[in-house]
Amino acid sequence: MPHDHNNEMSPSGHPYRKDQDHPLTYWQNLEIAVREILVEKKITTEIEIQETINEMDNRTPSNGAKVIAKAWTDPSYKQRLLTNASDASRELGFDIGPLKLIALENTKSIHNVIVCTLCSCYPRNLLGLPPDWYKQRSYRSRIVKTPRTVLKEFGLDLPKDLSVRVHDSTADMRYIVLPMRPHGTENFSTQALEKLVTRDSMIGVGLPKSA
Amino acid sequence: MKVKVKKMFPPGHVRTPSYLRGKIGEVERDLGYFKNPEELAYGLNAHKQKLYRVRFEMNEIWGETCENPSDTVDAEIYEHWLEKV
Numbered sequence: 656m657p658h659d660h661n662n663e664m665s666p667s668g669h670p671y672r673k674d675q676d677h678p679l680t681y682w683q684n685l686e687i688a689v690r691e692i693l694v695e696k697k698i699t700t701e702i703e704i705q706e707t708i709n710e711m712d713n714r715t716p717s718n719g720a721k722v723i724a725k726a727w728t729d730p731s732y733k734q735r736l737l738t739n740a741s742d743a744s745r746e747l748g749f750d751i752g753p754l755k756l757i758a759l760e761n762t763k764s765i766h767n768v769i770v771c772t773l774c775s776c777y778p779r780n781l782l783g784l785p786p787d788w789y790k791q792r793s794y795r796s797r798i799v800k801t802p803r804t805v806l807k808e809f810g811l812d813l814p815k816d817l818s819v820r821v822h823d824s825t826a827d828m829r830y831i832v833l834p835m836r837p838h839g840t841e842n843f844s845t846q847a848l849e850k851l852v853t854r855d856s857m858i859g860v861g862l863p864k865s866a
Numbered sequence: 867m868k869v870k871v872k873k874m875f876p877p878g879h880v881r882t883p884s885y886l887r888g889k890i891g892e893v894e895r896d897l898g899y900f901k902n903p904e905e906l907a908y909g910l911n912a913h914k915q916k917l918y919r920v921r922f923e924m925n926e927i928w929g930e931t932c933e934n935p936s937d938t939v940d941a942e943i944y945e946h947w948l949e950k951v
Contacts (some may be wrong), residue, residue, distance in 0.1 A: 661919050755897075799885065801933045819937040825944035826881050826917055827900045 711779070718749055719781035719831055720852035723863075724845045726758075727836040740831065744781060751780040759822060759859075760833045768806065768859030769822045769830040770798045776824035780829045782854055789858070799823060809860040811828055832859040839866040867893040868951040869920060871943060879907035882947045886939075891922040891951055894940055902944065916945040 661683035665671055672687045679687070693699050722744055726733040736743040740756035756778060771777065772795045775786040788794050798805045806812075813819060822830050834856040840848060843866065855861030873888035874938045881903050897919060901912035924932040 695939060772885070778945075789934065798929060799939050802937060803933050815934065819934065821937070821939045823939055823941040825883060826944065827905065828897065828919070828942055 711784070714779060714781075714783040714856065716782045716852075716854035717849065718783075719778070719854070719857045720849045721747055721750070722758075722831070723833060723852045724794065724848035726833055727840075727848055728845045733833075735806060736833065749780060754778075754780055755828050756781070757822075757828050757830050758833050759820070759830055761835050761859075763835075764810075764816070765818050765820055765831045766803060766806075766821060766859065767820045767830075769824065769832065770795055771824040772796065772799055772823055773823075776829060778829040778857075781831055782857060786854070789829060806860060809855065811861065832857050834863050837863050837865050868919070869943075869948040870951050871920070872940050872947050872949060874947075876904075879904055882943055883941065885927060886922060886941055886943070887918075889922055891920040891926065894919040894921045897942065900944075902946075915943055918945065918948065919943075920948070947949055 663671065668712070690704065694701060694704075722736065722740075725745075725747060726736045732743065732746075736758045737748070737760060740758040741751055741754060743758070744756060746753050759769070761767055770789075775785055775790040777789060779785070785862065799821050802821050803813060806819070824830060836848070837851055840851070843851075851864040851866070853861055853863060856863045868890060869892075870884050870890045871882060871888060875884075875887075891925040899914040900917045902915045903912075905912035919940055920943050921938050923935065924937045924939070925935040927939060931947070
């Protein structure tokens with residue numbers, strides 16, 4: 656067949672990758688069955704499902720960055736964020752549903768990092784979908800035992816006198832790290848500061864970009 | 867308030883990580899009442915349970931050979947998994 660490549664090489668000299676198609680798994684079949692019943696019973700529609708998926712896919716760490724930059728520039732907002740991060744996020748227009756969010760402040764003596772050792776709990780409403788490594792056992796099991804070694808692999812070499820606080824999202828809370836504002840950004844606008852806030856700095860495995 | 871996580875191993879959907887069972891920590895904050903996930907996961911009429919954030923020191927969890935004793939792990943633990951020390 657003309658489209659079967661077998662062991663041929665592509666024109667650039669690399670082997671062709673296999674198609675990702677595979678027979679449906681048990682759980683995929685279950686999802687399709689439940690979805691079709693819900694549509695048939697007019698409880699939801701295909702369009703509604705698609706719109707919700709799009710909404711979830713469109714959430715990005717830039718949402719979280721707006722919260723962080725606001726906290727850097729507005730001390731009373733920062734206080735509200737640390738008291739009740741769910742309400743403070745809603746204040747900026749982020750629909751975070753019934754989510755209970757806790758903001759963890761990094762200081763000169765404390766560095767926070769988040770994990771979910773049991774599954775993959777993540778502040779999706781503010782950061783979008785979690786990165787693959789966040790869901791893997793390697794990160795989940797090692798960050799609670801040897802956080803400094805793991806953070807070093809991410810490029811963060813923390814001094815001994817800085818306490819590392821690991822936060823395991825075991826139940827109903829979700830967490831976001833409030834990183835320290837980078838030096839030399841005193842005259843930056845909130846919009847300019849937003850651009851310095853990275854996803855990893857809000858998980859705690861990185862720092863914001865420097866000015 | 868010092869608390870100890872009960873060292874029990876019930877089957878089912880349990881949200882108390884194994885690595886913290888039998889360990890002693892300090893309550894960091896009281897989070898209020900939440901439906902017990904051990905019942906909720908099975909569609910049962912779940913009872914509300916008090917949820918705490920508990921802070922554990924690394925040497926309590928991993929022993930003397932831990933990476934850095936002043937580092938900590940905070941986790942959310944339901945009241946029925948805790949006993950006063």
